[in-house]
Amino acid sequence: MRFLPGQQPTTDLTYGDVFMVPSRSDVTSRFDVDLSSDDGTGTTTPIVVANMTAVAGRRMSETVARRGGIAILPQDIPVDVVADVVADVKSKDPVVETPVVVTPADTVADVLSLLGKRSHGAAVVVDSGRPVGVVTEADCTAVDRFARVEAVMSTDLVTLDAQRIEDDGLAATFEQLHAAKVQLAPVVRDGVLAGVLTRKGAVRSTVYSPALDAEGRLRVGAAVGINGDVAAKTRDLLDAGIDVLVVDTAHGHQDKMIAALEAVRSVDPQVPVVAGNVVTAQGVRDLAAAGADILKVGVGPGAMCTTRMQTAVGRPQFSAVLECAAAARELGKHVWADGGVRHPRDVALALAAGASQVMVGSWFAGTYESPGDLHEDGSGRLYKDSFGMASARAVAARTAGGSAFDRARKALYEEGISTGKMYLDPRRPGVEDLLDEITSGLRSSCTYAGARTLAEFAERATVGIQSAAGFAEGMPVATSW
Numbered sequence: 001m002r003f004l005p006g007q008q009p010t011t012d013l014t015y016g017d018v019f020m021v022p023s024r025s026d027v028t029s030r031f032d033v034d035l036s037s038d039d040g041t042g043t044t045t046p047i048v049v050a051n052m053t054a055v056a057g058r059r060m061s062e063t064v065a066r067r068g069g070i071a072i073l074p075q076d077i078p079v080d081v082v083a084d085v086v087a088d089v090k091s092k093d094p095v096v097e098t099p100v101v102v103t104p105a106d107t108v109a110d111v112l113s114l115l116g117k118r119s120h121g122a123a124v125v126v127d128s129g130r131p132v133g134v135v136t137e138a139d140c141t142a143v144d145r146f147a148r149v150e151a152v153m154s155t156d157l158v159t160l161d162a163q164r165i166e167d168d169g170l171a172a173t174f175e176q177l178h179a180a181k182v183q184l185a186p187v188v189r190d191g192v193l194a195g196v197l198t199r200k201g202a203v204r205s206t207v208y209s210p211a212l213d214a215e216g217r218l219r220v221g222a223a224v225g226i227n228g229d230v231a232a233k234t235r236d237l238l239d240a241g242i243d244v245l246v247v248d249t250a251h252g253h254q255d256k257m258i259a260a261l262e263a264v265r266s267v268d269p270q271v272p273v274v275a276g277n278v279v280t281a282q283g284v285r286d287l288a289a290a291g292a293d294i295l296k297v298g299v300g301p302g303a304m305c306t307t308r309m310q311t312a313v314g315r316p317q318f319s320a321v322l323e324c325a326a327a328a329r330e331l332g333k334h335v336w337a338d339g340g341v342r343h344p345r346d347v348a349l350a351l352a353a354g355a356s357q358v359m360v361g362s363w364f365a366g367t368y369e370s371p372g373d374l375h376e377d378g379s380g381r382l383y384k385d386s387f388g389m390a391s392a393r394a395v396a397a398r399t400a401g402g403s404a405f406d407r408a409r410k411a412l413y414e415e416g417i418s419t420g421k422m423y424l425d426p427r428r429p430g431v432e433d434l435l436d437e438i439t440s441g442l443r444s445s446c447t448y449a450g451a452r453t454l455a456e457f458a459e460r461a462t463v464g465i466q467s468a469a470g471f472a473e474g475m476p477v478a479t480s481w
């Protein structure tokens with residue numbers, strides 16, 4: 001990446017401070033851009049779901065890996081639960097999606113409480129393993145909430161055979177759904193429900209490639225903190241089958257992190273080890289020397305984060321990524337840009353600055369696939385609760401096993417908000433909708449720069465510095481001014 005001629009920055013910059021100019025390009029289609037990362041994590045979409053309790057769980061992990069990204073399960077989740085989630089994610093099909101399933105005897109209230117778990121807008125009704133109907137939210141309106149599913153479901157079913165999907169291909173399957181005027185259909189194998197395929201899912205599976213391990217199963221990562229028996233926890237996580245290990249703490253450039261990395265290396269992990277967070281070249285060098293393959297960059301840009309207000313510590317994220325990526329490149333290492341991503345442009349800028357991937361937290365909290373319960377705010381808008389991993393809420397959960405005295409001491413150090421409210425975008429309520437928005441923006445950014453790969457993008461991108469008015473000019477204007 002280079003700055004426009006004459007524009008060497010004299011101050012640290014964040015995503016909003018910069019823009020990219022187009023360069024002459026011989027990339028004629030956005031579909032020709034390869035978004036795979038080159039950092040050894042096996043992702044084909046450079047998006048990592050942040051290890052936050054309000055964001056990364058089993059549905060998120062499965063859904064994002066199917067579209068080429070990877071989720072990191074938070075350090076606060078007990079290891080046996082991580083093992084269970086990893087096994088579950090790895091049991092999922094890379095193309096056929098996991099449906100919401102109900103039985104004919106369930107109630108409309110049951111359906112309504114479950115529909116928001118996935119983005120399909122429908123549940124499959126199953127009897128003895130076989131699909132017998134489909135029920136949508138529309139089927140559940142203006143009926144008694146205790147009405148049984150069998151009374152409201154539609155039974156003129158279009159089902160897809162798993163083998164035929166493979167034989168005919170996804171484009172033909174899409175046409176079949178289109179001709180039948182349905183948005184989704186249960187997928188069966190020997191008559192038994194194997195999953196569901198939506199029209200959008202069929203299209204997406206032709207545009208994205210899933211992030212798969214050597215055995216063709218979806219990938220998922222997990223985080224470990226720097227306290228306690230780091231080697232033992234690492235061993236347990238590796239035994240659970242994780243594909244990436246993130247060693248995570250707020251202040252990554254500290255001796256305890258270096259000791260934690262030594263503990264991690266002592267168990268000889270055969271998966272990439274990510275460590276952070278840092279924002280300086282020296283932080284990169286020290287953690288790389290201690291054994292990190294990938295450095296996680298970002299102090300204070302996170303939406304749930306109060307570190308900068310509490311401590312004045314941090315660094316505007318674009319400059320932090322730029323400096324850390326340059327230092328990492330010299331060592332043959334990589335960086336992940338972690339936090340502060342609110343628009344697709346931020347992802348493009350982080351990658352232009354040299355990150356191999358971008359970590360997204362709070363933005364993804366506001367989706368059907370995040371772990372939280374769906375709430376309605378009284379005006380009809382849907383939202384989910386989000387909270388920082390250093391918030392009082394998370395600290396209380398993390399220290400639950402400690403003595404009351406220790407918990408009271410820890411509670412003094414709150415560096416995150418406990419009460420974030422992340423609204424679902426009615427036009428993009430699912431995480432795949434956000435991935436579509438991000439990756440289409442990013443593919444387009446790459447063609448503007450004349451890049452076919454992310455490595456070419458980081459090399460070719462030309463960046464300028466803008467005023468607040470420059471940034472505002474780029475905003476769409478939906479009503480007259």
Ligand SMILES: NC(=O)C1=CN([C@@H]2O[C@H](COP(=O)(O)OP(=O)(O)OC[C@H]3O[C@@H](n4cnc5c(N)ncnc54)[C@H](OP(=O)(O)O)[C@@H]3O)[C@@H](O)[C@H]2O)C=CC1
Nearest residue numbers: 225226248249250251277298299300301305307389390415
């Ligand atoms: N990217 C960011 O800007 C930030 C991210 N977070 C996230 O919150 C989660 C919890 O992290 P964390 O608070 O580190 O908790 P951890 O449970 O990982 O513990 C941090 C350890 O580091 C010690 N420590 C020393 N200096 C600091 C410091 N300035 N800030 C925090 N700990 C320090 C603590 O000791 P002692 O308690 O005795 O001081 C403790 O032993 C992580 O997921 C982290 O990524 C949190 C804040 C900022």
Ligand SMILES: Nc1nc2c(ncn2[C@@H]2O[C@H](COP(=O)(O)O)[C@@H](O)[C@H]2O)c(=O)[nH]1
Nearest residue numbers: 050302303305339340361362388389390416
């Ligand atoms: N200072 C804090 N940082 C936090 C906290 N919880 C998470 N984080 C960091 O934010 C990113 C995600 O950023 P986002 O803008 O996408 O939400 C995450 O990966 C952590 O590094 C916190 O409580 N305090």
Ligand SMILES: [K+]
Nearest residue numbers: 300301302305
């Ligand atoms: K912030």
